[in-house]
Amino acid sequence: MNKKLLIILLLLVTALYTHAQNKIVVFQSDFGLKDGAVSAMKGVAMGVSPDLKLFDLTHEIPAYNIWEASYRLYQTVAYWPAGTVFVSVVDPGVGTARKSVVLKTNTGQFIVTPDNGTLTLVAEALGIAEIREIDEAVNRRQGSEGSYTFHGRDVYSYTAARLAAGVITFEQVGPVLPKQVVKIPYQKAVFEAGKLKGTIDVLDVQYGNLWTNISNNLLKKLNLKFGDYLHFIIFKNDKKVYEGDTPYTETFGEVPLGKPLAYLNSLMQLSFALNQGSFADVYKISSGSEWSVVVNKR
Template identity: 40%
Template sequence: MKPPILMQTDFSRNSSAVAAMLGVCQSVDPEVNIFDGNHAIPPFNVFVASTNLAYLADFWPMGTVFVSVVDPGVGTSRRGSVALLKNGQYVVTPDNGTLTHLQRTVGVQAIREIDMTVNRWPTTETCNIFHGRDVFAYTAIRLASGIIDFEGVGPAYPLEEMVIIDYDEALYQAEKDAFTGVIHSAHPHFGLVCSNIPASEVKGRWELNYGDLLEVTVTRGSQVIFQETLPFQHSFGYVDIGQPLLFISSSLEMELAMRNDNIVEKYGIEAGPEWRMQIKRA
């Protein structure tokens, strides 16, 4: 059985770009199963693309070919690449920081630069703005279908040359008795604000129980965006409508939201290395 392809982009579903990428894959090998991941990644936000890939990797089988196209440097000298992960999955993507979280979690075993003299949709050589269709989708389907193997992607290059976004791991500060982490996801639809603070560490250190009150502060640089004392709960239904709460996310990290409201829109919260969440006992 041929491995599946899973695609994510910042194109949105209001564009024909995603359909064009799917059409390339179907034209090369209609037997390969292709699935949509997330096409609503904030435009140009490579950090969110990186966190999203790391979240998805755990739930897809060995051999899966991920295609991630959040590519503000399209048409420049930035590398188009295919990474082989240590779990046997592949990621076809511009090497622009998209592999950051996967390198820390799953691990990248090897990486190759796409040889566009071979792995490019024919007749598109003069188009420099749509590598998602012409290079990444085309290379992914050729890899998934077995037309090329990993070596057929192009020349290998050192892992040390991968572009990695610098961000801080979650940290417990004993002098403050507080956990601080980076906000790596601010979901615009439901308003879910997820940190990289492991819930197991918080519960273990504080013997945290559902219903306990915590002081949560969200900052961007030195600016306080949100600060409130709120309950730690199982899920949204344990608080009143409009009330904020802290809970364990689907990635088992500490997450902030409001019941039946959107804290992301209300406070303009975003994700990235400069966005932080601090959690203290009230």
Template identity: 40%
Template sequence: MDKRQFLLTAAALTTASLAAGLPALARAQGAPLKLIGFMTDFDTKDDAVAICKAVMDGVAPGVRIIDITHTVEPYNIAEAARFLAGTAPYFPKDAVFVVVVDPGVGSTRKAIIARSKVGQYFVVPDNGVLTLVADRDGIEAAHEITNVAWMIGEKRSSTFHGRDIFSPTAAHLARGDDWTTAGPALEVSQLVRLDLHSAALSDKGIEAEVIGLDGPYGNLVLNLPAETFAKLGYAIGDTVPVTLAGKAYAFPFEHTFSDVPEGKPLFYIDSRGRLSVAVNQGNFSEVYKVGEGAKLFIPRKK
């Protein structure tokens, strides 16, 4: 082989080698990993949250994970649904959410991926945790997770699907894998829903319910949107009569906590646009011995 032929052959081999390496290079320099939002009722007293994050990073090295909370009240799917719906609008339109509040773990309940009409992905047990997201954003499609390639492997625990199914699946989505290969398509209309409802407005007034407490402060979170409350006719500065957990009270309706003296109660519109009840620099739930599930009635303004 003369020098010219040698150089041509070497050039051809080099070109072929580069071409063969292009797919791997494209993957390495491809689209950025999607952001993951992570929520559980695991608490952080043991290693469960760290294990799940390590699994995600193992499948999608360098993936960014934002903790929504890991202190959902144990088994409280409705609370998780509320936190998920409240958080999702502040995440990117292609974000991935993994929610493990799963009292039915190991049972016949399905592990699923759902995509909202916004474009976000939700890796969740099919237990109703998507109810509020579905009501606001709509669910475009859903797949059951049955493909073991999307899981941690064949040997899976019957009690830690957060590690074995949900975390690896979220990471596969974050790195851009084709979600339709995770398992068979599901009918969106057949997904489990929680029986959640807003306050009921009548000619006499509004019947509402305490649906949660605001963090450590003990403020009552109500299923009463501000626009519905407005139909009763009350304005800022008014004293609002209320029957709460069977007892009669009257609280001022104000903009914010400091509009009343320290230790005094008030109605206000919270940051999510719902009517709420609080004690300025105090804990309403503890002071008034009222918690989630309590009923209240507010009459129309006379």
């Protein structure tokens, strides 16, 4: 074989292989930090390789809230380099028949998680290059075979660390699965009959703002200008919870303190807030797949 061609092939193989070996592992859970659960997961990872670089996405997902786990991955994964391995453990069905999987996105990141709906949004946003079921006969912490309630430590962190450190290849995770995941149903963002419909995906929890899945591109269909007013109705499980009008503004400071506004959040999606107040607290609004919104230009 031509020496130059051989070098090129070796470089390509190396580049593909190192996508699973950038040594970065990012953790997400609903564990909180009040006990040693998160530290135990990180300890298992460091036991695989002390050269790993460990980071946290969040451990403050509300207990059992698979939807929010899905959203936080969607919010975050794309900003990390190819080869980064995420561990997401929001697993109310731990020990049951739900599959334990590793999904590789089309952009090269890996997500180690139960296939329980956690992958809903990131699979849609970044696509599925391949998905494999974790073979626990190989990828399970030694001595943990009798433990059924802490897969985050015994299976997910262990597998993620082995993958990130290059101890195993992606192919050694386990058997290939069809390119589909368990999905949580929700209102997709659409424009119909002059109105926008969408989901209140998540709260900007520090401030109580409402973040929807209605993108700036879709919002343009209303031919809005800053200063125009929007009429919006919020539903929970199709029951009206709130109805009102608000200006569409560039900044919070364009309305008086405590007054509502509509704006684009950091993901360039339509959001609602009170200037220096909590829309969620004042009007008893939450977020998730059961919360929807209908918006039109007033």
